[in-house]
Amino acid sequence: MISQIVVIVTTVKLLFIPLYHSTDFEVHRNWLAITHNLTLDKWYYDNTSEWTLDYPPFFAWLEFVMSFIAKYFDPQMLYLTNLNYKSDMTILFQRLSVIVLDFVYVYSVKRLSSFIGDGKLLVFILLMSCPGLLMIDHIHFQYNGFLFGILLYSISHIIENNCLIAAFWFAVLLNLKHIFLYVAPVYIVYLFRAYCFTISSVDGVHTPWYSFSLTNLFKLAFTVIFVFGLSFGPFIYHIPQILSRLFPFKRGLCHAYWAPNFWAIYNFVDKVLQTIGTKLGLLRIPRAEASMTGGLVQQYDHAVLPSITPTMTIVLTVVTMIPALIKLWHLCADRRYRVLSFVRCMVVCAACSFLFGWHVHEKAILMILVPLTFLSVLGDVDGKQFLILTTVGNYSLFPLLYPKNLFSIKFFILLTHVALAFVNVRTLYEPAKVKGGRRIRVLRLPMLRQIESLYLYGLIVLCVYDNAIHALWGLDKTLPFLPLMLTSVYCSIGVIYVWLCYYYYFLTFNVSQVPTLCSVNLAEKYKKTS
Numbered sequence: 001m002i003s004q005i006v007v008i009v010t011t012v013k014l015l016f017i018p019l020y021h022s023t024d025f026e027v028h029r030n031w032l033a034i035t036h037n038l039t040l041d042k043w044y045y046d047n048t049s050e051w052t053l054d055y056p057p058f059f060a061w062l063e064f065v066m067s068f069i070a071k072y073f074d075p076q077m078l079y080l081t082n083l084n085y086k087s088d089m090t091i092l093f094q095r096l097s098v099i100v101l102d103f104v105y106v107y108s109v110k111r112l113s114s115f116i117g118d119g120k121l122l123v124f125i126l127l128m129s130c131p132g133l134l135m136i137d138h139i140h141f142q143y144n145g146f147l148f149g150i151l152l153y154s155i156s157h158i159i160e161n162n163c164l165i166a167a168f169w170f171a172v173l174l175n176l177k178h179i180f181l182y183v184a185p186v187y188i189v190y191l192f193r194a195y196c197f198t199i200s201s202v203d204g205v206h207t208p209w210y211s212f213s214l215t216n217l218f219k220l221a222f223t224v225i226f227v228f229g230l231s232f233g234p235f236i237y238h239i240p241q242i243l244s245r246l247f248p249f250k251r252g253l254c255h256a257y258w259a260p261n262f263w264a265i266y267n268f269v270d271k272v273l274q275t276i277g278t279k280l281g282l283l284r285i286p287r288a289e290a291s292m293t294g295g296l297v298q299q300y301d302h303a304v305l306p307s308i309t310p311t312m313t314i315v316l317t318v319v320t321m322i323p324a325l326i327k328l329w330h331l332c333a334d335r336r337y338r339v340l341s342f343v344r345c346m347v348v349c350a351a352c353s354f355l356f357g358w359h360v361h362e363k364a365i366l367m368i369l370v371p372l373t374f375l376s377v378l379g380d381v382d383g384k385q386f387l388i389l390t391t392v393g394n395y396s397l398f399p400l401l402y403p404k405n406l407f408s409i410k411f412f413i414l415l416t417h418v419a420l421a422f423v424n425v426r427t428l429y430e431p432a433k434v435k436g437g438r439r440i441r442v443l444r445l446p447m448l449r450q451i452e453s454l455y456l457y458g459l460i461v462l463c464v465y466d467n468a469i470h471a472l473w474g475l476d477k478t479l480p481f482l483p484l485m486l487t488s489v490y491c492s493i494g495v496i497y498v499w500l501c502y503y504y505y506f507l508t509f510n511v512s513q514v515p516t517l518c519s520v521n522l523a524e525k526y527k528k529t530s
Contacts (some may be wrong), residue, residue, distance in 0.1 A: 006106055011098065013138045016097040020403045021141040025094060026084055027051040028063070033080045034491060035060055036067035036367060040234055045277065048080050054245040057231045059173040067098055098137050098145070105133075112156045112374060119377030122424050126373050127152075131413045132366050139409075140400050144234045144363065147177050148370050155371070159339050164223050165197035171227035180245050182353035189325050191220055193332040209523070249310045252359060258363040258484065260396040260491035261355040266305065274303035313358040320352040320462030327507050337509075339380060344506050347372045348487050348521045351499040361489075362400065365393040365495070376421075380429040381505045382478040385449045385498050387425060391418050391456050392494035395463075399484050403452050407467055422446050455494060462490055 074089035157166035199211035331341035350367040376386035426446035445453040505513035
């Protein structure tokens, strides 16, 4: 069954090869040319194209290796001056490179799902059919599947209590794409508590400080430093330049397409206040000053509300993470709940970074969705919040695939995934109902309350407006970015709601709670490897 699923999903990816692709396609083509033609001391300085190399060294080396395969498809794609070059063979190579590297994700999903009792096949299907990964990697174009494969592989070693191997692969991941720094604090707290302290506490809360192992700390530090040294060592004299590329704070608070986070609502409120204040004659603001809805990557000052700086977002992100990290520290004291607590804390902290971070890309929603998909079969609360977020989060990615002819494809991908999720996740937690309450069941989605169901139904209304009514009313000429703004703001409400509910659940989780059957199986697996 698993091999059949892999064949089906891979076939779908192959069918996507000739579809629209974003500017990220040219980004990675240019990186192939940079690494193939220039010496490594020039990789992070070249500005022949506006799409300069801004990923960590390991990813640059990956592009370097792939460039030697690329030249057999079409050597002209490796010319530095061939900007926006996209021959048929170039497209074929780029698409196939994503599909082939995706087998890292396939292997990791299979490995991770093997630790689960009931729901093993379901979680494999849900992770393999993730709409966000299909849309972003195989239509829009990126390598997220490969990267999340390494993350899941690292998590699988956490489950097996192979802390050094888990740390090694997470360090490798950070040197492939630095966005995973968002969840680095979770690894730091977990590894320090679960690996550097050799004795589990008696009461499951207090830390036996006498069991601290300096040797384990040294081994952990050496593992991480070794990976970073291997990555940045060849660029030792160019680290400031690399860091300036990796952290370009001048790009502005929001990405070109608004991520459905707290700042989407903040920008929306600022825009509404500006419009009202201008019409009432209370404000006189130049039109360009509040252009957050313009869809461009650049810095803007807010018109009415206080403007946000990178420092503010960093402080807010860290502050919102701290309670979760403290809770993780205490939960890690009990071997029975370490693994579940680790992944749940990862979801919470990824959400904190997504909601309050600087220049967050909407694609970062996958950092919450992927681990939450794994958790969806391990607890009823996890399953419920997954159902909401997988619907809202994946829908929020629709604006990335803006060509009208792609609507049916992205809608079908999402609908299929959501149907699989709602039909099957609920069977793990809800008993079958024979009679009664038929009208309510029609209105209320499985496992969700009525208000939550109505919110998800609202996505249908939003979808109809964005794709039909907006243009029918002629607003696409006067307010071209209104659908994008409405999508971001509406979806941000759902993301914030899930974050608050899941955060409360994580903070109030008690080790005396009776775990579900699935989590017992996971805990038993962990116990055998301890």
